[in-house]
Amino acid sequence: MPVAFITGDLVTDVFLGAAALFMLLAIAMFYRAIKGPTTQDRVLAVNVLGTNTVVILALLGAGLGEPSLLDIALVYALLNFLMAVAISKFTVERGGVL
């Protein structure tokens, strides 16, 4: 490892290291959000990013010993589809968001 982790504890390191790898994956996904070329590509990219975030939050919750982070993961899992639905509806029938 090039950089030292917070603790010497192996389990924590594995969880936080996995979270860091998922974060790298997030940057790879974000390439699609930048490149586009259509808005639909971007919506899909950010939707996958949201799912990725739920996994990272769960890993962080396990690694840092904070079960409350799972609540945030749940909120994100519940709200993640909202943006995709809203923008899809916006594209199909312009003006219909809610």
Add this chain to the structure above:
Amino acid sequence: MITPFEAVLFAFVLATAITTALLRDVLSVIVVFAAYSLGMALFYAFLLAPDVAMTEAAIGAGVTTLLLLLTLVQTVREDDNRTFEQLNIPALVVFGALLVVLVATLTEFPEAVGSADAPAWSNPAVTQYYIENAFADTGVMNAVTAVLAGYRGFDTFGEAVVVFAAGVSILIVLGREVFTSE
């Protein structure tokens, strides 16, 4: 000490922020801004502020997107083929100068976290009072909740009134828009 997770997360947030500023299509900006919000929520969660992360999750992933889309419905979008905004060089120079000044002030910040001189520690009588008496006074298990909803109850009530007023105002404005368009 910066962990690999923080380093990658920082790169992600920076990339999303820059893309949000540079993208030309407003609808794409809204989408990319949601990704920025995801990164910030992760930051809050990593810094062990779950309440702030929860708010960021609810506001960033849900409410902001919907409000911005509702606004976008009322406006006209310019259609051109450029993906990115053209950079304004003078503005960029001013921004760079401001950035240098702000980063220079960073080192002058007092060491607030964990400092023995922080108000929370230099007045142990006050802090200790809440820790010892919060449950007996208010009957609330969580000391932070006890302070917010018990000792500072009127303050929180005032905030709730402000939020309620804002919500009602939004409903009135949106209702009027719908009414006039039909």
